[in-house]
Amino acid sequence: MLLSGKDVAAAMQEQMKKDVEALKSKGIKPALGIIRMGEKPSDISYEKGATKNCEAVGVEVKNYILPEGASQAELLNVIKSANEDKNVHGILLFRPLPSHINDNEARAALLPAKDMDGITDGSMAGIYSDSGAGYPPCTAESVIKILDYYKVDVAGKDVVVLGRSTVIGKPVSMLLLKKNGTVTICHSKTKDLPKKVQAADIVVVAMGRAWSVGKECFKAGQYVIDVGVNAKPNGEKGTCGDVKTEEVEPIVAGISPVPGGVGSVTSANLVSHVIAAAQAAGK
Numbered sequence: 343m344l345l346s347g348k349d350v351a352a353a354m355q356e357q358m359k360k361d362v363e364a365l366k367s368k369g370i371k372p373a374l375g376i377i378r379m380g381e382k383p384s385d386i387s388y389e390k391g392a393t394k395n396c397e398a399v400g401v402e403v404k405n406y407i408l409p410e411g412a413s414q415a416e417l418l419n420v421i422k423s424a425n426e427d428k429n430v431h432g433i434l435l436f437r438p439l440p441s442h443i444n445d446n447e448a449r450a451a452l453l454p455a456k457d458m459d460g461i462t463d464g465s466m467a468g469i470y471s472d473s474g475a476g477y478p479p480c481t482a483e484s485v486i487k488i489l490d491y492y493k494v495d496v497a498g499k500d501v502v503v504l505g506r507s508t509v510i511g512k513p514v515s516m517l518l519l520k521k522n523g524t525v526t527i528c529h530s531k532t533k534d535l536p537k538k539v540q541a542a543d544i545v546v547v548a549m550g551r552a553w554s555v556g557k558e559c560f561k562a563g564q565y566v567i568d569v570g571v572n573a574k575p576n577g578e579k580g581t582c583g584d585v586k587t588e589e590v591e592p593i594v595a596g597i598s599p600v601p602g603g604v605g606s607v608t609s610a611n612l613v614s615h616v617i618a619a620a621q622a623a624g625k
């Protein structure tokens with residue numbers, strides 16, 4: 343069974359439309375500020391998708407575009423003005439930033455309450471401390487949204503996460519732990535990877551290695567969430583995941599496809615964070 347992220351995003355959208363209507367009836371117009379330096383095609387493409395998703399549910403978007411060569415001070419000024427703008431409830435700062443920019447300083451300048459993609463230390467602390475402060479990285483949280491939508495109970499299950507990055511592997515592991523999964527985090531130095539994956543009930547794959555995990559790793563009854571987004575290694579157009587979906591899908595209970603899986607939920611999740619921030623600001 344394919345675990346469609348598009349279905350998850352569509353269901354989220356319906357709820358978000360209602361939430362935005364409720365906010366607007368109280369005079370609050372939820373708005374996302376997007377800060378971008380330069381004209382990187384992947385940033386522009388994500389920005390277009392995010393804008394479309396925001397507009398579809400009535401969330402406004404304010405763009406702060408800086409030239410790639412803008413200085414650290416100019417970027418910090420823009421972050422400060424977005425932080426202080428009461429009409430902007432959440433901020434998305436595109437990273438990686440150009441190499442002359444001090445990333446730590448830029449992240450630290452962003453208010454955790456407005457940090458929509460879990461990039462500040464404050465948001466990260468919220469995930470690890472269970473304080474509920476800030477918002478988790480959108481992609482990591484999308485894994486949970488997919489499992490929830492398909493009613494895959496995590497409590498008591500053995501969960502294997504392939505990847506330990508700050509943006510996906512580590513935060514998703516903490517979110518799964520919070521749902522009472524028994525989580526094993528694997529990485530490039532892990533030994534006997536197929537054996538560990540075989541033993542799991544739920545597998546989250548976030549390695550960024552196209553079609554690198556095949557049927558030898560899986561067994562019946564497992565749920566697999568493929569976070570990978572990679573260029574197809576055979577030269578064909580389009581993207582593919584880390585898992586060989588075609589050969590794994592007939593074996594397991596469910597797997598999220600690429601494209602149409604986690605990526606479809608990520609952008610919807612960003613919008614849901616903006617709405618939550620607007621709700622919090624209105625309290």
Ligand code: NAP
Nearest residue numbers: 481505506507510529530548549550569570571604605608
């Ligand atoms: P990353 O920073 O490169 O991290 C990859 C992780 O995978 C590392 O922890 C690495 O281990 C581990 N790894 C690499 N090769 C491995 C192997 N052979 N066996 C076991 N572990 C291995 O990547 P990322 O930023 O987390 O992104 C992961 C994937 O998610 C990428 O394909 C990216 O494009 C995709 N992504 C998707 C979305 C979405 O919306 N769907 C959003 C963001 C990213 P070490 O730590 O030991 O090096």
